[in-house]
Amino acid sequence: MLSLNNIEVIYNDVILVLKGMSLEVPQGKIVALLGSNGAGKSTTLKAISGLLKPEDGEVTDGGIVFEGEEIHHKEASEIVKRGIFQVMEGRRVFGHLNVEENLIAGSYTRTDRQNVRQDIEHVYDYFPRLRERKNQTAGYLSGGEQQMLAIGRALMAKPKLVMLDEPSLGLAPLLVREIFNIIQRINQDEGTTILLVEQNARLALDVADYAYIMENGRIVLDGEPETLKSNADVREFYLGLNEVGTRKSYRDVKHYKRRKRWLS
Amino acid sequence: MDKFIQLTLTGLTNGAIFALVALGFVLIYKASDVINFAQGDFLLVGAYITYGLIVQVGLPWSVSLLLALIVAVALGIVVERFVLRPMIGEPIISVIMVTIGLSSLLRAIVTSFWGTMGRQFPKFLPTQPVEIAGATVPADRLIAMGVVAVLLVIFSVFFRRSREGIAMRATADDQQAALSMGISVQKIFAMAWSIAAVTAVLAGIIVANITELSFFAISAIGLHVFPVVILGGLDSIPGAIIGGVIIGLLQTFVAGYTPSQLALSSVIPFIVLIIILMVKPYGLFGEERIERV
Ligand SMILES: Nc1ncnc2c1ncn2[C@@H]1O[C@H](COP(=O)(O)OP(=O)(O)OP(=O)(O)O)[C@@H](O)[C@H]1O
Numbered sequence: 210m211l212s213l214n215n216i217e218v219i220y221n222d223v224i225l226v227l228k229g230m231s232l233e234v235p236q237g238k239i240v241a242l243l244g245s246n247g248a249g250k251s252t253t254l255k256a257i258s259g260l261l262k263p264e265d266g267e268v269t270d271g272g273i274v275f276e277g278e279e280i281h282h283k284e285a286s287e288i289v290k291r292g293i294f295q296v297m298e299g300r301r302v303f304g305h306l307n308v309e310e311n312l313i314a315g316s317y318t319r320t321d322r323q324n325v326r327q328d329i330e331h332v333y334d335y336f337p338r339l340r341e342r343k344n345q346t347a348g349y350l351s352g353g354e355q356q357m358l359a360i361g362r363a364l365m366a367k368p369k370l371v372m373l374d375e376p377s378l379g380l381a382p383l384l385v386r387e388i389f390n391i392i393q394r395i396n397q398d399e400g401t402t403i404l405l406v407e408q409n410a411r412l413a414l415d416v417a418d419y420a421y422i423m424e425n426g427r428i429v430l431d432g433e434p435e436t437l438k439s440n441a442d443v444r445e446f447y448l449g450l451n452e453v454g455t456r457k458s459y460r461d462v463k464h465y466k467r468r469k470r471w472l473s
Numbered sequence: 474m475d476k477f478i479q480l481t482l483t484g485l486t487n488g489a490i491f492a493l494v495a496l497g498f499v500l501i502y503k504a505s506d507v508i509n510f511a512q513g514d515f516l517l518v519g520a521y522i523t524y525g526l527i528v529q530v531g532l533p534w535s536v537s538l539l540l541a542l543i544v545a546v547a548l549g550i551v552v553e554r555f556v557l558r559p560m561i562g563e564p565i566i567s568v569i570m571v572t573i574g575l576s577s578l579l580r581a582i583v584t585s586f587w588g589t590m591g592r593q594f595p596k597f598l599p600t601q602p603v604e605i606a607g608a609t610v611p612a613d614r615l616i617a618m619g620v621v622a623v624l625l626v627i628f629s630v631f632f633r634r635s636r637e638g639i640a641m642r643a644t645a646d647d648q649q650a651a652l653s654m655g656i657s658v659q660k661i662f663a664m665a666w667s668i669a670a671v672t673a674v675l676a677g678i679i680v681a682n683i684t685e686l687s688f689f690a691i692s693a694i695g696l697h698v699f700p701v702v703i704l705g706g707l708d709s710i711p712g713a714i715i716g717g718v719i720i721g722l723l724q725t726f727v728a729g730y731t732p733s734q735l736a737l738s739s740v741i742p743f744i745v746l747i748i749i750l751m752v753k754p755y756g757l758f759g760e761e762r763i764e765r766v
């Protein structure tokens with residue numbers, strides 16, 4: 210459905226952030242993209258959704274193909290119309306708009322205006338808490354409610370592919386569970402394909418059908434979640450476990466550095 | 474007492490006109506953080522184009538009015554395409570400087586066609602006096618007030634209810650997030666500038682109608698947009714309206730109750746401007762920054 214072939218992204222004409230990044234997202238699946246801070250996960254999503262331009266970033270090499278068509282030179286609005294919707298890192302709800310107006314903003318590219326009302330109710334069925342707060346100013350919602358609103362806003366666009374950038378950021382563990390359950394439900398009930406960027410590798414590997422791990426602007430490992438979970442490096446660096454399950458000693462850290470170099 | 478009512482009505486009409494001009498200014502500021510120094514000059518464009526079309530071309534006033542509004546919309550689109558879009562990525566201050574250039578350009582165009590001499594404007598609004606609560610007011614002033622009130626209601630419904638209005642507010646809130654909704658920010662900017670030009674052009678026509686076609690008087694009214702928006706808050710639409718009414722009333726009362734040789738009425742709005750900047754720099758209704766992230 211979506212494939213990135215060896216893409217290169219440069220910010221401000223000089224900062225090379227993605228260095229030959231490739232991945233595949235098959236229709237109907239949940240694909241996880243994991244990696245540490247600064248690996249280039251958000252940049253990857255913005256390259257797909259056409260949101261690099263306001264940050265002076267550019268895809269300078271390689272290609273992004275969605276449903277058989279190249280999209281890496283298209284405007285963000287065109288990409289949303291084709292069915293890709295990014296839920297940006299940090300939720301980014303429209304703080305001065307109320308909950309319902311945020312949802313309406315999400316439906317901006319829809320041509321079937323008459324169904325919007327009904328879809329707002331559908332979003333409220335997923336997130337009853339939003340229904341209770343529909344006239345409340347979004348800026349004053351709690352972090353969890355804002356994340357629900359950000360996901361609800363994505364649903365309003367009826368996308369084929371939703372890209373979620375760290376939906377668990379700053380949320381309490383129980384709420385993270387709830388959000389992840391809903392992400393799975395959306396995938397199953399709506400048939401929406403999901404590309405999930407996460408720091409929380411354990412949870413992401415639990416819900417994903419396939420996962421990629423990126424370091425330093427490119428993919429270093431990929432596979433089925435079960436395979437990755439049993440990979441020694443993944444266990445150590447992303448799941449925080451080592452073979453005996455004890456805390457790492459200094460020697461292990463040095464070892465970590467060495468292996469990490471090898472990884473990237 | 475009659476004088477008081479008289480002044481109140483005059484002040485309200487002036488205030489309504491200020492509000493109309495300020496509304497457009499606030500819209501541009503909200504959508505793009507740009508302070509539009511050309512806002513007042515759109516009044517001149519509106520008044521002079523309408524004058525030219527009615528008097529010099531000989532079109533009926535209704536057609537001329539419509540054409541002037543079309544020019545306003547086109548002006549917004551042209552500004553977005555040829556002024557703002559090439560400036561994407563430049564610091565806001567550069568864009569603001571460009572609006573100063575635009576202001577000079579518009580003034581130069583108007584003076585090169587029509588000069589700065591005062592002219593008799595073809596008044597198409599009825600001017601017969603109407604009596605209200607013992608005071609007499611020309612009908613055109615009342616009509617002007619009514620027109621402005623209707624426009625303000627239309628705009629507020631537009632921003633609350635319509636898809637484009639909500640998209641405009643969303644863009645004002647977070648441009649990149651708006652982009653991620655598939656909202657075309659360029660279209661929103663063009664729309665903000667077009668609406669701003671339309672409101673100012675209408676204000677210019679109304680002013681020319683209830684006074685005369687004077688380059689300097691209309692420029693002076695354009696200049697009042699600054700005290701109005703500083704008072705109301707640069708980014709507040711209700712603030713633009715209330716600020717406009719306050720400045721309009723204040724100026725008219727000062728003109729009515731102080732000796733005219735002091736010319737206090739023309740400086741009072743700017744005295745207010747300075748005081749507000751000192752005590753409440755975000756204005757009366759400036760949008761509070763929402764601090765939870
Ligand atoms: N607008 C920008 N201009 C210049 N450099 C940028 C820009 N955005 C990101 N970068 C750089 O690109 C690299 C990757 O950033 P990115 O945000 O994609 O990482 P990430 O994997 O999403 O990290 P995190 O998990 O912390 O969100 C970082 O080194 C960052 O400093």
Ligand SMILES: [Mg+2]
Nearest residue numbers: 250251252298
């Ligand atoms: Mg990120």
